Amino acid sequence: MKRLVIFSVFMVALAWTQKTNYKGYKLLRVTPQTKEQLAYLVNLSRSPDTKGWPSDLKTLDFWRDPTTLAQSVDIFTDNGALMEQELLSKGMQPSTLMDDVQSFLDRRQAENTNSIAAGSRFTETYHTYEEIIDYLNQLANSNPLVSVSRIGVTDESRDIVTARISSGGGDTKPAIYLECGMHAREWIAHSTCIWIIDELSTLYGQIPEITGLLDRFDWFITPVSNPDGYVHSWLNDRLWRKNRKINPSSPCIGVDTNRNFDANFGGVGSSDNPCSDTYGGPSAFSEAESQAMRDILLSLQGRAKAAVSIHNNAQVWISPYGYTTERPADYAEMVSSI
Structure with missing residues (x-):
């Protein structure tokens, strides 16, 4: 058994080997205090291509988007010193959350392996795509609530x-659909879906609240909605975001499936440059990936x-619509359900 455990840990360590290195990259945090500062950050976040960025x-990459005054904004960049000077010139006071992103990733690798x-x-x-699929299949074979x-x-x-619980x-029972991992690098999202599947399927009949949720709703949960990107984030680039679609007109790979739906397609916050995240x-x-989500929701x-x-990361509830300030007709109902 000890040999098996050592071999398993060794394989996980190999999976973490990264070809893309983020040594020297920084994660900055800044808090806009004026309308002008907020507008600057919003415009910068909506310029997904280098032509709208400070030179060099x-x-x-905005890991926490600018939304309102006095709310922190997190910015990932390869040139922290330059970005700090840019923010200071706008009257903002940036702080450093991660001085070396690669060191942070290395520490998390060791923690997961241990x-x-x-x-x-x-x-x-955290687990690989293959391990997650094996877990779901084993759960379905051993638990009659799961398919x-x-x-x-x-x-x-x-x-x-997708797992159905x-x-x-x-x-005919009302249904709830959860999707995780559309952005490959957001591993805590995948883990959240797996945790929900585990809680619903193993605690039914033991905890009244969970029993009530399952008796009232069927749950459909997709824990890895972007498998190719997720595998790439394990083997090649821990911070990979898109899928792995080959773009015939560009050497750059991948589509942000979060922006591939038929809702203001190509609008604000989306790029037509295949090299953009x-x-x-x-x-x-x-x-x-987007077709699969569309089809299951239509079903x-x-x-x-x-x-x-x-x-992950933003710590917000977001309701439709993301491209306009207009609220949907059922906005009040959605808010009351949170």
Whole structure:
């Protein structure tokens, strides 16, 4: 058994080997205090291509977007000194959250490897795509509440899998759909979906609140909605965000599937440059990942009471619509449900 554990840890360590290195990259935090400062940050965050950035910056990524005054904004960049000077020139006072992002990633690698070696529960550590699929299949084989289905196939021939957790009642019970991992690097999102699947399926009949949730709703949960990107984030680039679609007109790979839906496609916050992390693709629903989400939600039409996409870092609840300040007709109902 000891040999098996050592071998497993060794394989996990290999999976963490990164070809993309973020040594010297910084994560800055700044808090806009004036309307002018907020407007500057908003405009910068909506310029997904280098032409709208301060000169000599190659990487500028908002990990926490500017939304309101006095709310912190997190900026990831390859040239922290230059970005700090730019922010200071606007009257803001930036602080450094991570002085060397690669060092942070290396520490998290060691923590995850050590946790697995110590025998932590599956839901307490990060796992590869293959391990997650194996876990779901084992759960479906051992727990009558759980079934697993393929809702799509990626460009690299990986299954997009959804778990259904149901206490019965046929296909008429109201449904809730959860999606995690649309942005490949947001590993805590994948883990959140896995944790929810585990809680619902193992604590039914033991905790009244969970029993009530399952008796009232069927739950459909997609824990890895961007398998190709997720695998790439393990093997090649820990901070990879998009899928792995080959773009015929560009050497740059990937589409931001979060911007590939038929809702103001190509609008604010999206780029038509395939080299951008916010490239929305050639057309709405051009990607297997967004098609899979569309199709499962259409199959739940008339049943779905909520559809939630889980991301990390921003610490906000976001409701439709993301591209306008106009509120949907059922906004008050959504807010009251939170």
